[in-house]
Amino acid sequence: MLALRGANQIDEALRVAERWRAASARLNVLYLETTLLTLQQAGRAMFVIFRAITYATLFIGFLLIYLPARVLASADIARPPVIGAPQISGIIAGSIGAVLALWCIFTFATIGKGTPAPFDPPRRLVIRGPYRFVRNPMYIGAALALAGAALFYKSAPLVAYAAAFLVICHLFVLAYEEPRLRRTFGADYEAYCQRVRRWWPAARTAP
Numbered sequence: 586m587l588a589l590r591g592a593n594q595i596d597e598a599l600r601v602a603e604r605w606r607a608a609s610a611r612l613n614v615l616y617l618e619t620t621l622l623t624l625q626q627a628g629r630a631m632f633v634i635f636r637a638i639t640y641a642t643l644f645i646g647f648l649l650i651y652l653p654a655r656v657l658a659s660a661d662i663a664r665p666p667v668i669g670a671p672q673i674s675g676i677i678a679g680s681i682g683a684v685l686a687l688w689c690i691f692t693f694a695t696i697g698k699g700t701p702a703p704f705d706p707p708r709r710l711v712i713r714g715p716y717r718f719v720r721n722p723m724y725i726g727a728a729l730a731l732a733g734a735a736l737f738y739k740s741a742p743l744v745a746y747a748a749a750f751l752v753i754c755h756l757f758v759l760a761y762e763e764p765r766l767r768r769t770f771g772a773d774y775e776a777y778c779q780r781v782r783r784w785w786p787a788a789r790t791a792p
Contacts, residue, residue, distance in 0.1 A: 634695075636694075640700045640705065641686075641687075645686070648750070649730055652746070653734055656742050656743055657742070657743065660740065662740050665738065665739070671737065671739055674733075674736050675732075676737060677733070679730045679733025681726075681729055682727065682730035682733060683726065685715060685723075685726030685729065687726075688714055689722050692711055692715065692716065696709065696714065697709050703761070710769075710774060710777065712777050718781070718786040719782060719784065719785065719787075720778070720783050721758060721783060724751070724754040724758075727750065727754075728751050731743065731746065732747050755784075
C-alpha cells in the first residue's frame with residue numbers, strides 16, 4: 586500500500602513538472618514572438634524615419650541651398666560684411682522656417698508612416714503637429730527659410746525666388762496633392778479641409 590501511494594505521488598509530481606515545462610515553453614514562445622514583433626515594428630519605424638530624412642535632405646539641399654546659392658552667385662551677391670538688423674531678422678525667420686519644416690518631417694514619419702516625397706507619401710492622414718494649424722506647414726517653413734535668406738543677404742532675386750517657390754507650391758497643391766488626398770482619405774480629408782485652412786492658420790484648430 587505504501588509503495589502504491591508513493592508511486593502515485595511520483596506520477597503526480599511528474600505530471601505537475603510536465604505541466605510546468607509546457608507552460609514555461611509557451612511563455613518562452615510568447616516572449617520570443619513579442620520581442621520579434623517589437624523589433625519588426627521598431628525596424629519599420631526606423632526605416633520610415635530614414636527614408637523621410639533622406640528625401641528631406643535631397644529636397645532641402647536642392648531647393649533651399651543649391652538653387653538659392655546659384656541665385657546669389659548669378660546676382661553677384663556676397664555675404665554682408667557686418668551683421669545688422671536685417672541679418673538678425675533673417676536668421677530668426679530662417680531658423681523658424683527650418684524648425685517648422687523639420688517638425689513636419691518628423692510628424693510625417695511618426696504619425697503618417699511616410700515621407701514628404703510625393704512618391705512615398707504618408708499612409709495615414711496627418712492632422713497632428715503643425716498640421717493642426719494649417720494644411721501646408723512644410724511649404725510655409727521652406728518659404729520662411731528662403732525669406733530669411735533673402736533678408737540676410739538683402740537680395741531682391743532671392744525674394745523673387747521665394748515668391749516663385751510659393752506660387753509653384755500652391756499650384757502643385759491644387760493640381761496634385763489635394764486631389765490625391767481626397768481620393769485616398771475621402772470624407773476624413775474633406776472634414777479636415779473644413780476645419781483647417783490651406784495657407785493661413787485659423788483661430789480654431791483641428792482636434
